[in-house]
Amino acid sequence: MSQSVSALPRRPGEPALSALGIGAPARSPADASPHAFPDGGLWRTEIPSVEGPEALTVVLEEATRLDVPVHRVSQGSGVWMLSDxxxxxxxxxxxxxxxxxxxxxxPRGTWDIGGSTRTDSRGAGLRxxxxxxxxxxxEDALRxxxxxxKCLLVADEGVLWTLHRARLQGLIPADTTLKVSALIGPVNPAAYAVYERLGADSLNVPSDLTLAQLTEIRRVSGAPMDMYVEAPDDLGGYVRMYEIAELxxxxxxxxxxxxxxxAPSVYPSGQHLRDTVLATARERxxxxxxxxxxxxxxxxxGGMSPLGSRLPGALHRFES
Structure with missing residues (x-):
């Protein structure tokens, strides 16, 4: 599903800049992604860092008050930080x-006893x-x-492949979706395609990828992409609001x-951070x-997926 030239959104500042003789170059239809969600939508929404029931209540109440459609909420502290x-x-x-x-x-590398993640090289990272x-x-996935x-967030390629095989064998429900964390997000088309084949149903790419790099990825994979249009400071603090239509x-x-x-980090979350968790959830x-x-x-x-949509459609996988 590609967008025709006639459907191109207005660029920020146009047509005022064109009237001043400094309009932007014409966009190429070849840059547009040919892919869509299985429901025909082009985009969905996600509220991250929803760190417990109280934060979720705040998000849902605020979404109703501000009329913000929400397709997904995600939590970053981990399954182990929540009671049954x-x-x-x-x-x-x-x-x-x-x-x-x-x-x-x-478990993730930065919370492990291994010291390499605390060196300048950040060896092994979150894996x-x-x-x-x-x-x-x-264990977290099963619980x-x-x-x-119905959705699990992963920060390790081996864990991703293991959980993909687990759902194929019925150890976890077959309709469980697996989401790749921004902490290991792929930065090139080859890596993106590998993650898809390992079982990823959506992949968080770093928010500093250029528009051209997004087009490069879309030439090899139609797997749903997640992107912070405003990123936390520990992921760069990038704010790309005015690029949303082009993204x-x-x-x-x-x-x-x-x-x-x-905003301060809230991971791992708990009652000692309650006020910050709720205030930042509301602001998101x-x-x-x-x-x-x-x-x-x-x-x-236009082009938003219907609310309640969650599945990614048919994707390419390695043989298990």
Missing amino acids: AEITEMAGAAAERSVELCLFTG ARGHDAVAGCV ATELGV IRRGAPLYLKFGLAK VRRGRLALDLLARHGAE
């Missing part, structure tokens, strides 16, 4: 609103160190899905993630409203 009762409450509240709930799986770390991620969670045109099918720059929804208003002003508000 909390997971069940979150899964129920999300299901009631037809919102996909995504929880982060298991699961050793068999026991992989086993912890699988979360048994309690009704959709180039990157569809795309989840618009409304992060928050200049407001950022979503501002982004959607920009899309409307640029004539690009």
